[in-house]
Amino acid sequence: MQQLKDLPSWTALLRHRRALQDVSLRELFERDPGRFERFSANGPGCLLDFSKNRITHETLDLLLALAAERGLESRREALFTGEIVNASEGRPALHTALRGPASPPLRVAGEDVAATVHATVERMAALADAVRAGERTGATGKPVRDVINIGIGGSDLGPRLALEALAPLADGPRVHFVANVDGVELERALAGCDPETTLVLVVSKSFGTSETMRNAAQAMDWLRRGVASAEAVAQQVIPITANLERVRALGLDPELALPMWDWVGGRYSLWSAVGLSVMLGVGAERFRSLLDGAHAMDRHFREAPLARNLPVILGLLSVWNATACGLRSQAVVPYSERLARLPGHLQQLLMESNGKSVTVTGEAVTAETVPVIWGQTGTPSQHAFFQALHQGTDTVPVDFIGVAAPVAGECGDAEALTANLLAQSQALMRGRSADEIRAELTAAGAADDESLDAAVAARVCPGNRPSNTLLLQDLAPERLGALIALYEHRAFVEGTLWGINSFDQWGVELGKQLAEGLLPAVRGEAEPPANADASTRGLVAAYRRWRE
């Protein structure tokens, strides 16, 4: 695989970046009154303003040339048509099929994936409808009032985000999420639930993730104590997995299991049976709307011209900022408390997908790949880390996410929220110069002496700091689906440019293996493994002393 940095358009892009170095965003806006029209584009139910990036039309042309050199359009077709885009695991990545139409068929290795997917959604809907109507009861005949979703990573973050975002529409049983193995979430969930009226979803593609299996065992014990028989327990536990053998081994009923498939990665799996908790919470119809929204974004990604294509633009700008301009961290700031889980979901989506150091063919990658993704909701983050965004020594590109129509039932001040969003992106772009501050301070009566210089210096905001603003029409399920799918495809675009495999996650395995090896020593049942280093041994010993 040719390295990104060896492509002819990369050299041209770097030359262009140097030429642009001394031009500020403020100047770019002053020069071009049509900048917003030029650098904004519409997607399904959303508008992306990317004009506050340090780019000109030439930047965009060069980035598009780079995408062409990387064969982005044919890679995109390969993604949608089920080719093996996950080379290290020899699999396609068909999350788009999870929200695609039932026909025409989509054949992968002899199987009609579209038909399989639709049959599963039907099964999910039948179960969700019956639970929500009180027809599918617990083992003792009482209707289900609570659902506990036990899963971690992709088996947790997407559904958790979706249900928080759609909470005003939730009219089914209460849904609790349990991911961590420290027991806090599980205890909190169990404290409010009655074993006779609780359905437990054990969500794990592998059905081997230790945190999930431990939490599931605890929850099953709790059910057993409450409803007495093992058969009853099995009736109240729905496994969602690609590994039915392990379901059987745990004494659970494979007939009740809903499938996952090896052609869907965990972080892309919200749209599969992994989303059952969402469907139970808001109903099958709204879950289908979520799928429809994601599908609308899929079509936009597949069909819109690249220069007006939201995932393409976001992906190219990310490569521009992170790799060409060396900005190694990016913030995501949604202006809606309902999207509080979005930064966490995007951390997994983008950092697990593109946190890679080798190309798809195994050479060390010479381009810097995924930057650190982090964030929190506005406005609270304005009173926390925004100081560093405005005046810190690092430039951090920000994705601002706004929602035009507040979700029904909310009583907040939507306009105040939006004014804050717009103000922050404007402040990052424009900054405040020494001359402007000096004029303000002297007009307010400050003496023009040495202390004024220090007062001015402390107040200068350099500006010229890039951001995107994504404005969603509202937070209806369709919009949420489109938003999440937008970032999924952005990950794909970035990964394609960097020349890496966005669909594996081998790096996660090492820690898992070491944890299993260390567990007996941490429990005080054995010495640390022979290959444990001095630091690890010292920490195990200190931990044991305090546990005794």
Ligand SMILES: O=P(O)(O)OC[C@H]1O[C@H](O)[C@H](O)[C@@H](O)[C@@H]1O
């Ligand atoms: O669904 P599971 O098999 O339990 O996996 C849960 C999560 O853990 C893994 O370690 C991966 O890093 C994630 O991509 C995955 O979503």
